Amino acid sequence: MPPADPTAVPGRLLLAATPIGDVExxxxxxxRLLESADVVAAEDTRRLHRLCAALGVQPTGRVLSCHDHNEADRAPQLAGEVAAGRTVLLVTDAGMPSVSDPGYRVVRACIDAGAPVTVVPGPSAALAALAVSGLPSARFAVEGFPPRRPGARARALAELAGDPRTLVFFESPHRVGATLAAMAEAFGADRPAAVCRELTKTYEEVVRDDLGALARWAAEGEVRGEICLVVAGAPARTADPEELLEEVLALTGQGVRLKDAVKQVASSAGADSRGLYDLASRHRAG
Known part of the structure; x- marks a missing residue:
């Protein structure tokens, strides 16, 4: 006899990943859960029904909408359903709920109510793009959609320019050219990156180059489909002790403790904190 499926226990919120392109x-x-859950909360109920039709399944529970505009109101209702012993399945249009999609508020409401939350893992556009990008994947961050307005976008990217982790973004097709150009400006035109388009779909395409070349590529023609941008992290700095000392002294001049200032600067530069601390201590003493 196969082991019992823990997700079959009633009174749980199930976060379920749905296909990002290929229904298979x-x-x-x-x-099974789409058919058996007491409640199916979907980002778009019409898309849910299309997915179910493609899978040849028919939900037997209630189908409710749960999207960006009603999640705050829907969250306590769904938490109440779970608390009452019902199985609630939460799905979004594609990929994993809560990852740049609705879901966080529902999860938080269930946790705050002491209601069980578990996950039904599956496709993720961010992880799929990271995997095929050819860029380092040991450390990464999913940044979601960049701000739409140019000024806000430039400021957000400037804050990320020194991040050593590989960064994953989502972007709409009609803004991808402007975003790539802004990234080339903020991160440097020679920063390696990849444009991942229509992953798992018929016209899947992955274009790998530096940001400057990718910005030119996007400007040359219309880029269509669902898009993930994957950008390599900032290269390690060559630590100049004198420059690092100036940064430490600037921070201590703002009231930051010497130990904390050294830790912050050394971490950012990938430098030896003990050596930098000794250098700063000698400077202050002499």
């Missing part, structure tokens, strides 16, 4: 990526577990 839906797991047998997702198919």
């Amino acid at each position: 990526d839906a797991s047998p577990r997702l198919r």
Whole structure:
């Protein structure tokens, strides 16, 4: 006899990943839960019904909408359903709920109510793009959609320019050219990156180059489809002790403790904190 499926226990919120393109990526577990859950909360109920039709399944529970505009109101209702012993399946249009999609408020409401929350893993556009980008994946951050307005976008990217982690962004097709140009400006035109388009779909395409070349590529023609941008992290700095000392002294001049200032500067530069601390201490003493 196979082991009992813990997700079959009533009174749980189930966060379920749905296909990001190819419907065959839906797991047998997702198919079963779509049919058996007491409540299915979907970002777009019409898309949910299209997915179910493609999978040949029919939800038997109530189908409710849960999207960006009603999640705050829907969250306590869904938490109440779970607390009452019902199985609530939460899905979004594609990928994993809560990852640049609705879901966080529902999860938080259930946790605050002491209601069980678990996950039905599956497709993720961010992880799929990271995997095929060819860029380092040991440390990464999913930044979601950059700000739409040029000024806000430039400021947000400037804050990320020194981040050593590989960065994953989502972007709409009609803004991707402007965003790549802004990234080339903020991160440097020679920063390696990849444009991942229509992943798992018929016209899947991954274009790998530096940001300057990718910005020119996007400007040459119309870029269509669902897009992820993956950008390499900032290269390690060559630590100049004198420059680092100036940064430490500037921070201590603003009231930051010497130990904390050294830790912050050394971490950012990938430098030896003990050596920098000794250098700063000698400077202050002499």
